[in-house]
Amino acid sequence: MGREERQNKKANELPKIKKKIISILKRHGIKKAGLFGSITRDDFKKxxxxxxxVEPRKGMGLEFVEMGLELEKELGRKVDLVTYKYLSPYLKENILESEVRII
Known part of the structure; x- marks a missing residue:
C-alpha cells in the first residue's frame, strides 16, 4: 500500500473511530480526550x-478499566487507554504534539 492509500485509509478511519468512542467517553464523564499513535499517522493498519x-474524572476507580473494555468492544480492537497525568516523561512531548483532540 502506497503512502497516498495509507493517508486515505487514515482519513476514513479517524472520523469513524472518533464517532464511536466520543459518546462512550462522555457517558463516563470524560471532559478531555485525544487520540495518538498510528491512528493519527500513515501507519494505521487493520x-x-x-x-x-484521557483525563479521567476524580473517583473513577474501576470504572476506568470498564470504560477501556467498553471501548475495545465497540471498536473491535485493542485500546490503550492512557491518562495525561501518567504519560511517560520520555514520550510526553511527542505524544502531545501528535495528539488529535476529540473532546
Whole structure:
C-alpha cells in the first residue's frame, strides 16, 4: 500500500473511530480526550490498536478499566487507554504534539 492509500485509509478511519468512542467517553464523564499513535499517522493498519489519551474524572476507580473494555468492544480492537497525568516523561512531548483532540 502506497503512502497516498495509507493517508486515505487514515482519513476514513479517524472520523469513524472518533464517532464511536466520543459518546462512550462522555457517558463516563470524560471532559478531555485525544487520540495518538498510528491512528493519527500513515501507519494505521487493520490490526493496529487505538491509543486514547484521557483525563479521567476524580473517583473513577474501576470504572476506568470498564470504560477501556467498553471501548475495545465497540471498536473491535485493542485500546490503550492512557491518562495525561501518567504519560511517560520520555514520550510526553511527542505524544502531545501528535495528539488529535476529540473532546
Amino acid at each position: 490490526n493496529s490498536d487505538v491509543d486514547v489519551l
